[in-house]
Amino acid sequence: MRLILLGPPGAGKGTQAKKLKDKFFIPQISTGDILRRAVKDNSELGIQARSFMDIGQLVPDDLVISLIKERIKKADCEEGFILDGFPRTIIQAEKLSETLNEMGLVIDTVVDLVVDAKEVISRLAGRSTCQDCGGMFHVQSCPPKVEGVCDNCGGNLAQRQDDNSETILKRLDVYQESTAPLKQFYMRQGNLKTVTARGSVEEIFSRVLEMVK
Ligand code: ADP
Ligand code: ZN
Numbered sequence: 001m002r003l004i005l006l007g008p009p010g011a012g013k014g015t016q017a018k019k020l021k022d023k024f025f026i027p028q029i030s031t032g033d034i035l036r037r038a039v040k041d042n043s044e045l046g047i048q049a050r051s052f053m054d055i056g057q058l059v060p061d062d063l064v065i066s067l068i069k070e071r072i073k074k075a076d077c078e079e080g081f082i083l084d085g086f087p088r089t090i091i092q093a094e095k096l097s098e099t100l101n102e103m104g105l106v107i108d109t110v111v112d113l114v115v116d117a118k119e120v121i122s123r124l125a126g127r128s129t130c131q132d133c134g135g136m137f138h139v140q141s142c143p144p145k146v147e148g149v150c151d152n153c154g155g156n157l158a159q160r161q162d163d164n165s166e167t168i169l170k171r172l173d174v175y176q177e178s179t180a181p182l183k184q185f186y187m188r189q190g191n192l193k194t195v196t197a198r199g200s201v202e203e204i205f206s207r208v209l210e211m212v213k
Contacts, residue, residue: 001024001026001079001080001108001109001212002080002081002083002100002105002106002107002108003020003080003081003082003083003107003108003109003110003111003212004082004083004086004087004107004109004110004111004186005017005082005083005084005085005111005113006110006111006112006113006179006182006183006186006192007112007113007114007115007197008115008117008120008171008172008175008179009120009124009168009171009172009175010115010119010120010121010123010124010127010168011113011114011115011120011197012113012115012197012201012204013030013084013085013113014028014030014032014033014084014085014134014136015136015201016111016113016201016204016205016208017030017082017084018134019201019205019208020082020208020212021082023209024080025079026077026079026080026081026082027076027077027081027082028081028082028084029068029071029072029077029081029082029083029084029086030084030085030086031059031064031067031068031084031085031086031088032084032085033085033134034067034071035049035053035059035064036053036160039053045063045067048060048063049063053161053162054161054162054167055167055170056162056166056167056168056169056170056171056174057170057174058088058089058174058178061089061091061092061095064086064088064092065091065092065095065096068083068086068092068096068099069095069099072099072100072103073103080108083096087182088178088179088182089178089179089182090181090182090185093182093185093186107186107189107191108191108212109191109193109211109212110182110186110191110192110193111193111195111208111211111212112183112186112192112193112194112195113195113197113204114194114195114196114197115196115197115198117172119198120168120172121165121168121169121172122140123138123141124163124168125163125164125165125168126138126139126140126141127159127160127163128144128148128157128158128159129157129158129159129160130150130152130153130155130156130157131155131156131157131158132150132153132155132156133150133152133153133155135150135151135152135153135155137150137151137157144157193211193212195207195208195211
């Protein structure tokens with residue numbers, strides 16, 4: 001099963017992708033996570049990506065495209081994968097189709113998680129992430145038992161560098177301008193499914209499952 005999760009920042013792509021991965025035993029491929037890891041490691045990729053990420057801009061297409069091309073050819077992707085945060089531009093989507101074509105594969109379903117901008121802003125501004133296991137918490141909707149400490153593993157919680165109000169607004173602009181057009185792209189291919197991303201994580205997950213079955 002090859003899936004794409006679409007939707008604005010804060011729509012819950014990462015959360016739903018993790019649940020899909022646990023259910024179907026296929027890898028979750030998050031370009032955001034891969035890039036953040038590269039920044040942390042100070043790798044060549046990280047050095048190139050950092051300045052864009054810090055201000056809420058997209059990292060150049062060629063960087064993420066070559067990263068994804070390599071990743072989806074790995075053995076653990078044979079049974080499928082969940083793309084979370086990629087593609088984000090029409091060029092990325094076209095290159096992805098091309099690469100899959102060469103491999104004799106297609107994307108089965110594109111799930112578009114729909115949520116309004118106001119909701120997104122409050123989700124992102126209150127969000128904190130475990131530095132160790134990636135677990136996510138929120139000051140209002142899902143507070144950790146102990147402030148700053150992960151419920152799952154005891155790791156440190158931190159706000160993402162780009163979850164400040166100025167950068168959040170920039171990311172939403174970039175989404176509208178560069179990523180939202182992908183909906184038309186996949187609608188034309190006939191595999192776009194729309195899911196309302198309001199309610200609890202479990203509610204949203206059951207809607208997502210309906211769409212990927
Ligand atoms: P969010 O969806 O919450 O904005 P992500 O973790 O998916 O967060 O991405 C964080 C940042 O990483 C983006 O703002 C962008 O700079 C970079 N990034 C992630 N995926 C891509 C991509 N496919 N193309 C270009 N840049 C990307
Ligand atoms: Zn943790």
